[in-house]
Amino acid sequence: MIRTLWKLRDFRRLFSAYTITSVGDGLQPVALVFVVLEAGGTAADLGLVLAAGTIPTVALSLLGGVWADRFERRRLLAVSDLARGLCQALLAVLLLTGHATLWELVLLNVLYGVFRSVFVPSVSALVPQTVGDGDLQAANSVMGTVRNACYLAGAPLAGIIVALLDAGVVVALDGVSFFLSAACVLRMTVRSRPDSGAGRGSMLRDLRGGWQEVRSRRWLLAELLRSALELPLAVAPFFLLGPVVAQDRLGGAPAWAAISTAFLVGTLLGPAIAARYRPRRPMLVCTAIMYTGVLPPLLLGLTDWTAAIVAAELVKGCAVGFFGTVWSTLLQRHVPDEARGRVSAWDFTLTSGLTPVGYLLAAPLTAMFGTEALLVFGAAWVALGVTGQLCVRQVRTLRDGADEPATASAPETPVGEPVLVAQATEN
Structure with a gap:
């Protein structure tokens, strides 16, 4: 069953995009820890930076879900990837040039979390558009496996890169991963968007629905x-x-x-x-x-x-x-x-x-x-x-x-x- 997945072009491209961003996401948390601590930050500073990326994702995910049911999901994923790639690219430049401050880390992490709130519901809703019903569980299996594998390998890999090079390099690689992911998503041929009443009423009405x-x-x-x-x-x-x-x-x-x-x-x-x-x-x-x-x-x-x-x-x-x-x-x-x-x-x-x-x-x-x-x-x-x-x-x-x-x-x-x-x- 898994073999048939690789014959599906749109799924291959979605899987490639998901794998690439999962690698970057596995690297990022460790890099942020080293960035804050090496700059003399406290545990409270570290908590502030990490929370800045998490809270917007959770707080705005309901809004992201409404958008995922109003607009074409492929484009939403691409916008999310490109925006997060720009956030990470800017952060990498600040880190590598030695100009990053705590408030800049917090602000860029907030923006990162905002655009991630669109990614979470969109990618889950897009999978069934790329595979047949009989292949759904196999598709979710391989995507779940690669996500967990990237998280498992991300921490030690990020530690090695930071030790040999710089935390800014890890952040730069994360930014590149988002640009590559966006390229994969934009090559998908899926163009459909949900055929529903979502988008015809208010956001609150859609949330209630x-x-x-x-x-x-x-x-x-x-x-x-x-x-x-x-x-x-x-x-x-x-x-x-x-x-x-x-x-x-x-x-x-x-x-x-x-x-x-x-x-x-x-x-x-x-x-x-x-x-x-x-x-x-x-x-x-x-x-x-x-x-x-x-x-x-x-x-x-x-x-x-x-x-x-x-x-x-x-x-x-x-x-x-x-x-x-x-x-x-x-x-x-x-x-x-x-x-x-x-x-x-x-x-x-x-x-x-x-x-x-x-x-x-x-x-x-x-x-x-x-x-x-x-x-x-x-x-x-x-x-x-x-x-x-x-x-x-x-x-x-x-x-x-x-x-x-x-x-x-x-x-x-x-x-x-x-x-x-x-x-x-x-x-």
């Missing part, structure tokens, strides 16, 4: 609610407290590096499995395997057995990688084309928007209850969320839907039905 598409699919709403609450209350504390526990009880940085690497390796294996295994009831399988998220925080909080934590993170990463591939495919199959951009934006906003809150709350909660208690709570919260999600009937019964056209939502589901209670308590 996208939310209605989410609400009308209980399996979709259930997953977004679970993720929106699990990430800040379980996942964020794990990654924030993990290095602290490793330093205190597991032998320091090597132990945490092994744990983090195991998760990333798992995210490479998961999409590969998804390329070959297509469950008949995908949401049931994908939700059930999220129980793998219980063990890592539980083991980290209660034991000093590093090997067990590494193994648990490997399995969890594999589950997350598999889930991500199947989830993208479900959205593309079961959400109509004219709403995919907005639904993808709601997905990104709800699952990413609350994560920073988890990082902010972890420190005071740790001071109040202790590290071990917070990690054990995170494990219990994951189990509760997954169990609650499995109580939603559509999660258990949703079929693969291959070769079935997605249809627009039915009239709005009445608020107050039992499913909403289950969804609210599942997390």
